[in-house]
Amino acid sequence: MKGKENAGANAKRKKRRYRVHPIVRICRIFGTFVLSALMIVIITGSIFATALTIYILNFADTTTTVSLEERTVVSNVTRFFYENPDYDEDDPDSEEYLLYYGMKNPQRKAAWVDLEKVPQHTQDAFVYTEDKRFYTHDGVDFARTVVAILTTLLTSEQQGGSTITQQTIKNITDDNADQGVQAMERKIREIFRAINVEKVYTKPEILEAYLNVVEFGTSEKEIIGVQAAANYYFKKDVSKLNLAESASLAAMLKAPADLNPLENPEANRERLDYSLGQMLENGAISDDEYEKAQKQADKLKVYGDPDFTTVKEENEIPDDQGPTSWFLDAAINQAVDIISEEKGIENEEAEERLRQGGYDIYTTVDIDMQEKLEKEMRDNSNFQSWSFDGDKLMSGFVCVDYTGEVKANVSSRSKKKESRVFNLVSQGMRSPGSCIKPIASYAPALEQDLITYSTLINDTPIKIDADNDGTEEEWPVNYSEYGELGNWSYKNLTAWQMLMRSLNTAPAQLIQQMTPEYSYDFLVEKLDITTLDENFDADYSAMTVGGLTDGLHLQELAAAYTIFGNGGKKYETTYISRIEEADGNVIYEHSDGYKQVISDSTAYVMNKMMQQVVVGSEGTGREAKLNNTVIAAKSGTTSNWVDLNFVACSPDYVSAVWVGFDEWKKIPTGNYQNIAAIWKNIFGEIAENEEHHDFEMPESVTQLRYCTKTGNIANTGCPSEVGYYKVTNIPQTCSGWH
Numbered sequence: 001m002k003g004k005e006n007a008g009a010n011a012k013r014k015k016r017r018y019r020v021h022p023i024v025r026i027c028r029i030f031g032t033f034v035l036s037a038l039m040i041v042i043i044t045g046s047i048f049a050t051a052l053t054i055y056i057l058n059f060a061d062t063t064t065t066v067s068l069e070e071r072t073v074v075s076n077v078t079r080f081f082y083e084n085p086d087y088d089e090d091d092p093d094s095e096e097y098l099l100y101y102g103m104k105n106p107q108r109k110a111a112w113v114d115l116e117k118v119p120q121h122t123q124d125a126f127v128y129t130e131d132k133r134f135y136t137h138d139g140v141d142f143a144r145t146v147v148a149i150l151t152t153l154l155t156s157e158q159q160g161g162s163t164i165t166q167q168t169i170k171n172i173t174d175d176n177a178d179q180g181v182q183a184m185e186r187k188i189r190e191i192f193r194a195i196n197v198e199k200v201y202t203k204p205e206i207l208e209a210y211l212n213v214v215e216f217g218t219s220e221k222e223i224i225g226v227q228a229a230a231n232y233y234f235k236k237d238v239s240k241l242n243l244a245e246s247a248s249l250a251a252m253l254k255a256p257a258d259l260n261p262l263e264n265p266e267a268n269r270e271r272l273d274y275s276l277g278q279m280l281e282n283g284a285i286s287d288d289e290y291e292k293a294q295k296q297a298d299k300l301k302v303y304g305d306p307d308f309t310t311v312k313e314e315n316e317i318p319d320d321q322g323p324t325s326w327f328l329d330a331a332i333n334q335a336v337d338i339i340s341e342e343k344g345i346e347n348e349e350a351e352e353r354l355r356q357g358g359y360d361i362y363t364t365v366d367i368d369m370q371e372k373l374e375k376e377m378r379d380n381s382n383f384q385s386w387s388f389d390g391d392k393l394m395s396g397f398v399c400v401d402y403t404g405e406v407k408a409n410v411s412s413r414s415k416k417k418e419s420r421v422f423n424l425v426s427q428g429m430r431s432p433g434s435c436i437k438p439i440a441s442y443a444p445a446l447e448q449d450l451i452t453y454s455t456l457i458n459d460t461p462i463k464i465d466a467d468n469d470g471t472e473e474e475w476p477v478n479y480s481e482y483g484e485l486g487n488w489s490y491k492n493l494t495a496w497q498m499l500m501r502s503l504n505t506a507p508a509q510l511i512q513q514m515t516p517e518y519s520y521d522f523l524v525e526k527l528d529i530t531t532l533d534e535n536f537d538a539d540y541s542a543m544t545v546g547g548l549t550d551g552l553h554l555q556e557l558a559a560a561y562t563i564f565g566n567g568g569k570k571y572e573t574t575y576i577s578r579i580e581e582a583d584g585n586v587i588y589e590h591s592d593g594y595k596q597v598i599s600d601s602t603a604y605v606m607n608k609m610m611q612q613v614v615v616g617s618e619g620t621g622r623e624a625k626l627n628n629t630v631i632a633a634k635s636g637t638t639s640n641w642v643d644l645n646f647v648a649c650s651p652d653y654v655s656a657v658w659v660g661f662d663e664w665k666k667i668p669t670g671n672y673q674n675i676a677a678i679w680k681n682i683f684g685e686i687a688e689n690e691e692h693h694d695f696e697m698p699e700s701v702t703q704l705r706y707c708t709k710t711g712n713i714a715n716t717g718c719p720s721e722v723g724y725y726k727v728t729n730i731p732q733t734c735s736g737w738h
């Protein structure tokens with residue numbers, strides 16, 4: 001068997017040996033090898049290419065189109081405006097005044113220049129130095145890109161290769177990773193973005209953006225944009241640059257710190273010659289112009305103006321605009337929140353964008369009111385005997401209108417010395433005390449028809465386990481306006497009398513009927529109170545007498561009271577009416593939408609009850625009584641005597657004042673009543689001069705006399721007083737038997 005096989009094989013071999021020429025055979029072997037290798041290359045190549053395609057397409061999908069407008073208006077200032085008193089939206093001549101040039105960034109020196117102001121030879125200098133095929137490519141110069149990649153790979157020397165379009169994107173997006181994989185990814189992203197940008201914008205638009213965002217800084221100074229560069233290096237407007245100066249600026253872009261004409265004149269000159277050479281070679285200048293430019297370059301005078309300012313005149317920032325006001329601080333904080341939410345970015349980044357500038361922010365401030373209140377708050381006589389024992393009494397004041405616009409915010413009694421500090425009114429959390437009663441108990445109870453204006457309520461405690469020791473006790477005590485603990489009278493008092501005298505028993509009974517949870521939800525969901533503690537504040541003490549875990553922002557307390565003067569509507573509270581981006585795009589506008597929290601009849605009856613706080617002979621706010629203007633108000637003393645509040649609804653505004661000491665120190669007895677007087681000293685004059693002097697009674701409310709013995713509608717012969725009732729819930733008529 002074996003021999004036979006061998007013989008056969010030998011025969012075959014012989015056959016081949018004679019028939020196939022060795023060279024052909026080598027060729028065949030080689031061919032097979034090449035073919036196999038080729039197949040392997042093709043297959044692995046395909047796999048690799050597919051993976052690469054998927055990888056790259058991933059960028060195409062995730063790359064948002066770059067907006068040249070968003071950041072190219074290189075205004076280094078965000079402006080805050082206020083409306084002048086006669087502002088008319090429909091009148092184009094009607095102006096809004098500047099409140100503050102905010103968030104200015106002194107490091108950033110920039111000024112926008114339109115392309116038409118940039119001489120042609122200056123434009124050409126940049127184009128032919130940086131990207132000579134700019135006018136013909138579609139955003140990416142692939143030939144240069146390949147050369148750049150090979151150079152980088154072979155020599156590990158960074159090679160530009162970016163077109164003007166790509167450089168513009170890099171500057172606008174701050175997407176500038178230059179190491180490793182990130183650099184690769186950035187490059188790919190940039191390519192897609194460049195192609196997109198070229199589809200959306202014209203070449204002149206791209207060049208204009210480029211000239212305004214590109215960096216000309218020295219090793220020490222940040223200089224952005226060709227106008228700033230012309231100002232700084234040559235003390236000239238960009239329109240006056242000669243050819244050599246233009247080439248000198250274009251020459252430095254490759255590496256500004258190393259090639260700028262101020263610090264490195266020789267290196268700059270070398271590259272300047274290259275720029276002129278490129279311009280000549282590409283026909284942008286003639287031989288004569290080239291020669292002339294060389295002579296200009298020999299005499300190039302570079303300044304480095306230390307005082308240069310490049311901010312456009314209309315954007316000029318006064319050096320001495322002082323610290324931000326309390327109002328502005330709160331407005332800035334809100335703007336940060338809005339931008340952060342609108343752009344889906346962190347607050348830190350939103351603040352950075354504000355700082356970069358370009359926003360016009362229209363605030364809701366009433367500038368006259370703000371200034372007057374600041375002045376009144378600084379006047380010690382308005383606080384009477386309130387500075388004692390060397391302790392400094394603190395105070396905050398806020399005013400909101402009935403659409404939720406904050407008109408004034410003053411968070412201290414002294415002159416504000418620093419910008420952007422803690423804001424008592426919008427950030428502080430102090431106890432509202434009894435000021436919680438109208439919003440947590442009386443209003444929701446009246447809305448549910450648990451009470452009317454004159455319902456008789458017995459001044460008697462409820463039984464709850466208030467101190468959580470497992471046994472029920474009688475709660476809560478009343479405290480008189482003079483600070484002594486009052487006993488329960490067990491007398492019947494009308495609802496408005498209970499509110500007027502700020503007795504604690506009636507709200508406790510109402511909370512018991514509605515449950516603390518109900519009141520808690522009412523405050524959180526209907527009245528937008530944000531500082532309640534969900535674990536501890538759905539509780540009797542918190543909802544009845546305002547013994548909150550953390551407290552309230554004074555502005556949220558005031559805003560909650562707006563429902564009592566506007567027919568029961570709750571609007572979003574705001575310091576800002578509109579925010580515009582640099583290109584005029586509006587990213588925020590205060591909505592005129594509202595929640596109908598209580599009916600207009602409930603709102604008006606509550607208002608009438610709260611008027612008694614001021615005009616009633618036993619009202620806790622009677623010191624606030626005005627001559628010409630009706631006030632519906634509530635005072636709020638906390639049970640531990642450390643916070644005093646007064647919230648007042650006048651026909652056009654809700655204003656609120658808080659006083660207390662920094663370290664939760666007790667306020668001396670005898671001063672509790674004065675909170676209403678303090679409010680009047682500060683706000684009385686403004687309230688007296690409001691456009692309206694009384695609230696309007698809606699048709700859903702009727703005025704009737706009620707029997708003071710029963711709280712029902714008076715019969716003939718009943719001792720009676722005037723009351724106010726929802727037409728949907730008028731008490732029965734008294735039998736007359738009492």
Ligand SMILES: [Zn+2]
Pocket residue numbers: 707708709710714715718719734735736737738
């Ligand atoms: Zn009667």
